[in-house]
Every structure is written in structure tokens, then in C-alpha cells.
Amino acid sequence: MKKLLIVMAMVGLTLSANAQEDATPELKYSVATNSFWSNWFVEVGADWNAWYSNEEHGQDLRRLPLRKFRSNPGAALAIGKWFTPGLGLRTKAQGIWGKAVVDGDNYGNCNKYWTLNEQVMFNLSNLFCGYNENRVWNVIPFAGAGVSRSMTYNRYGFVASVGVQSSWKVAKHLNVYAEGGWNLMSGDADGVAAAPRHRGWDNQDNQLYAEVGLQFNLGKSTWNKVPDVDALNALHQSQIDALKNQLNDANAENERLKTLLANQKAAETTKEFVNTPISVFFNLGKSTIASQKDLVNVQALAKYAKDNGSKLVVNGYADKATGSAEFNKKLSEARANTVAKELVKMGVDNANIEAKGNGGVEELSPISFNRRATVQVAE
Structure with missing residues (x-):
């Protein structure tokens, strides 16, 4: 699992570096606060998920995320708003096809689910490099919490989320993004209510995902320069x-x-x-x-x-x-x-x-x- 996280981080940094070379150079400047109705966005994405249940601890199952018994596709929909060039909020729903990884014979076990997270987003490109309305790429880590539900087993639970997103501007109101994230769920999110026997990661149901999608900027999506x-x-x-x-x-x-x-x-x-x-x-x-x-x-x-x-x-x-x-x-x-x-x-x-x-x-x-x-x- 550590190897997976390292690989995801390196991919994000590599994509960001390549996009930076294409950015239009322009002096950064201070911005004025926009109205409440400005800087909204909607995201539509497709996921590939890997599931790590607490019940598999000690069974020496293959940990690779692309193993058939733990991976499935999914979909995501989000709506959010940037309150400053560096700080925003996003409400994100993910779901449909999951896995309940219980033992080595668990191949193909389906767990239909959804998660709903409220996440804080930090645009590091704007925070550290200053706002530039012609910037092509942005690196955006996020973290949040919410609720999960297994529709197959009719169970609700708590979920915490963390991840990083890289987005590329392709038009005035359209971005392409890629993100990787981790949803940490309660131990019975996969439908199996196992007694807590371990600590941290191994005591919870975990979902790792990679996602690509489109971001649509609604209304005014830039920031005005502060008057001199x-x-x-x-x-x-x-x-x-x-x-x-x-x-x-x-x-x-x-x-x-x-x-x-x-x-x-x-x-x-x-x-x-x-x-x-x-x-x-x-x-x-x-x-x-x-x-x-x-x-x-x-x-x-x-x-x-x-x-x-x-x-x-x-x-x-x-x-x-x-x-x-x-x-x-x-x-x-x-x-x-x-x-x-x-x-x-x-x-x-x-x-x-x-x-x-x-x-x-x-x-x-x-x-x-x-x-x-x-x-x-x-x-």
C-alpha cells in the first residue's frame, strides 16, 4: 500500500511539472473578493476503485490494487465553490460498484454503495505562486468527511477522505482533472460487521481510487485585480x-x-x-x-x-x-x-x-x- 501511495504522488507531481512548462507567464497580483454567485464549479468523473476491508487482515491476500477481487469501476459527481483563489469547498458523491473483501474466496463479491463527502480544497499553485488567470495547471490537495451507505447490506457509516487533484485548463469554462484519493470508512461499510481487532488502517474498510473527469466552471470563474x-x-x-x-x-x-x-x-x-x-x-x-x-x-x-x-x-x-x-x-x-x-x-x-x-x-x-x-x- 505504501508503494501505491508513492506511485500516485509521483504521477501527480510529474503531470503538474509537464503542465507548468505550458503555462503562459504573467505577473501574479492580489485579487478582490468576488460575490457569492461567482467561482462555482461542477465535476463529473469516472473512477477505478481498490477495496481493502478490515476482515482480510492476516490472510496474506494480494495487496495490488488492480487485483480482480478488490477492484471495480465507479462514478463521481461533485459541486463546489472557490471562496478565494486558494481555498474552496466541494460536496462530492461517489459510488455504485464496490467490493466486500472478506477472504481468499471472495472473488467477485459485489457491494453496491455510495459516499457523500464535504471536502476543503487548497489550490497550492495559487497559494504559493500567486494568482494568475492564465495559469494552465493547478495542484489541489483536499480533505473532508461525510457519510457512506452500503445499498447491498443497508448499512450507514462515517467516512473520512483525503487526496490530491491536478487540473488543466482547456477553455474558459472547462478544465480536465485527474485525482487520487483515499476514503476511510467504518468497519462494516462492506456489509460485514467484524469486531475491532486491529489498529488504524486494518481496523477500517478502505477505498483507494484514481479518477479522471471534466470540471465545468459556472458563471464568473476569474478574480478581479485589486484597484491601485x-x-x-x-x-x-x-x-x-x-x-x-x-x-x-x-x-x-x-x-x-x-x-x-x-x-x-x-x-x-x-x-x-x-x-x-x-x-x-x-x-x-x-x-x-x-x-x-x-x-x-x-x-x-x-x-x-x-x-x-x-x-x-x-x-x-x-x-x-x-x-x-x-x-x-x-x-x-x-x-x-x-x-x-x-x-x-x-x-x-x-x-x-x-x-x-x-x-x-x-x-x-x-x-x-x-x-x-x-x-x-x-x-
């Missing part, structure tokens, strides 16, 4: 900084004009006012005015133009660091036209307004200051 919180925070911070810069620019312009008006004579103030471009700012890629506060000084200049019959020039700009030259040219023209329409609403004759688009520039720093249009009296 640092990158999101950096993006939000850059947007906040841009708004702060725009506000600071507007406040600085207002303060400059207030100081100018307060400290100079009326005539000099008026001359400086009409010759100074008034800025109206826009958001990235937009031609709608970011803040109506920018129009306060524009309205004062519009009043001066109406009172004095002056012509006004509106220059539109975009920042050179973003967008193509063709796009920035059209965007700057749209911004100039937006401000020109506001001047018309303020009572300035459209014939006295000249609107020009100057494309992308980098005259001001930071670059966001260039997303503007200026208004001034024509020279």
Missing part, C-alpha cells in the same frame, strides 16, 4: 491641484486689479485696465467657462467698450502639453467664440468683437494656466 489605490489617489490629487491653481490664478488677478484701482489715479487706472488682458479659464479639453466669477472683470471691460465705442479682441488658447496641434487649434477657437458670445450678451456689438484661436501654447506655468481666453481693448 495609490494611483487613484494620485489622479484625484492632481485634479484638486489643478482646481487650486485655477482658483489661485483668478484670485491673484482680482487682487492685482483691486490694488491697481485703489492706488492709481482714475485716468491712469482706466488706461491700465483697458490695456490689460482679462483672463477667462477653462477645464481640460472643454470650451465651457469653468467659473462664472471670471466674467466679473470681463463685464467691466464690456461696459467700458460700450461707453467708449471701443473694439474688443478675444484670444483663445489651449495648453500645448495635451492634444494634437489640430485639436488645440479648434479648441482655442471654440473658447474664443464662447467668450465673444458672453460679450454680446453684455451688450457689446458683435461687429466690435474680433475672436481668434491661437492653438496650444506653453507661455504660463503651470501648464493648466494656458487653458484660457483673454479679452482686451483693440489697439
Whole structure:
């Protein structure tokens, strides 16, 4: 029996190593928890079973698992769910054709049965190597417990199970798997209620099995990457900084004009006012005015133009660091036209307004200051 277990382990490792060579290399990453309805699977398999009953202890029967008096085919059906890439639960039913190995004359003795196990599964590939949705193979040991029933002899009993599974991804929702396992049952699972006379393995009825089958993944079978919180925070911070810069620019312009008006004579103030471009700012890629506060000084200049019959020039700009030259040219023209329409609403004759688009520039720093249009009296 020890030889059998060693052979099964070596086969599993060999298959896993071969599959690993075909795996698509990709960086592992942390995953977010999926909903309850994600990562379910159904397995359908065919078994070859070998039975070792407690009654055969001391009879020196052949121990090879493929001996006719102790082996039979079987079938398996399971449903399970992965709660994380490395931890899952599976409910597995096996059964139909078993053996009751009682003595050397027991060839062909049938024991129809079924077992129902609840098993914990550990995906070692994901636990030790990190989750990779393109991984071709996975190595998955499992252990659990449940109930067994001999339908031939109408007996129920306890069963414990342990084993290892290797699975290979062949399509998005389809895997092929092979597994080997051991079901340790109560001593009368084969229909013979022998008195306990031994310890461990020899005091129980045992089923060793090898199984191959198909695994069908239901619904979403992958795991989402955890969002990069640092990158999101950096993006939000850059947007906040841009708004702060725009506000600071507007406040600085207002303060400059207030100081100018307060400290100079009326005539000099008026001359400086009409010759100074008034800025109206826009958001990235937009031609709608970011803040109506920018129009306060524009309205004062519009009043001066109406009172004095002056012509006004509106220059539109975009920042050179973003967008193509063709796009920035059209965007700057749209911004100039937006401000020109506001001047018309303020009572300035459209014939006295000249609107020009100057494309992308980098005259001001930071670059966001260039997303503007200026208004001034024509020279």
C-alpha cells in the first residue's frame, strides 16, 4: 500500500511539472473578493476503485490494487465553490460498484454503495505562486468527511477522505482533472460487521481510487485585480491641484486689479485696465467657462467698450502639453467664440468683437494656466 501511495504522488507531481512548462507567464497580483454567485464549479468523473476491508487482515491476500477481487469501476459527481483563489469547498458523491473483501474466496463479491463527502480544497499553485488567470495547471490537495451507505447490506457509516487533484485548463469554462484519493470508512461499510481487532488502517474498510473527469466552471470563474489605490489617489490629487491653481490664478488677478484701482489715479487706472488682458479659464479639453466669477472683470471691460465705442479682441488658447496641434487649434477657437458670445450678451456689438484661436501654447506655468481666453481693448 505504501508503494501505491508513492506511485500516485509521483504521477501527480510529474503531470503538474509537464503542465507548468505550458503555462503562459504573467505577473501574479492580489485579487478582490468576488460575490457569492461567482467561482462555482461542477465535476463529473469516472473512477477505478481498490477495496481493502478490515476482515482480510492476516490472510496474506494480494495487496495490488488492480487485483480482480478488490477492484471495480465507479462514478463521481461533485459541486463546489472557490471562496478565494486558494481555498474552496466541494460536496462530492461517489459510488455504485464496490467490493466486500472478506477472504481468499471472495472473488467477485459485489457491494453496491455510495459516499457523500464535504471536502476543503487548497489550490497550492495559487497559494504559493500567486494568482494568475492564465495559469494552465493547478495542484489541489483536499480533505473532508461525510457519510457512506452500503445499498447491498443497508448499512450507514462515517467516512473520512483525503487526496490530491491536478487540473488543466482547456477553455474558459472547462478544465480536465485527474485525482487520487483515499476514503476511510467504518468497519462494516462492506456489509460485514467484524469486531475491532486491529489498529488504524486494518481496523477500517478502505477505498483507494484514481479518477479522471471534466470540471465545468459556472458563471464568473476569474478574480478581479485589486484597484491601485495609490494611483487613484494620485489622479484625484492632481485634479484638486489643478482646481487650486485655477482658483489661485483668478484670485491673484482680482487682487492685482483691486490694488491697481485703489492706488492709481482714475485716468491712469482706466488706461491700465483697458490695456490689460482679462483672463477667462477653462477645464481640460472643454470650451465651457469653468467659473462664472471670471466674467466679473470681463463685464467691466464690456461696459467700458460700450461707453467708449471701443473694439474688443478675444484670444483663445489651449495648453500645448495635451492634444494634437489640430485639436488645440479648434479648441482655442471654440473658447474664443464662447467668450465673444458672453460679450454680446453684455451688450457689446458683435461687429466690435474680433475672436481668434491661437492653438496650444506653453507661455504660463503651470501648464493648466494656458487653458484660457483673454479679452482686451483693440489697439
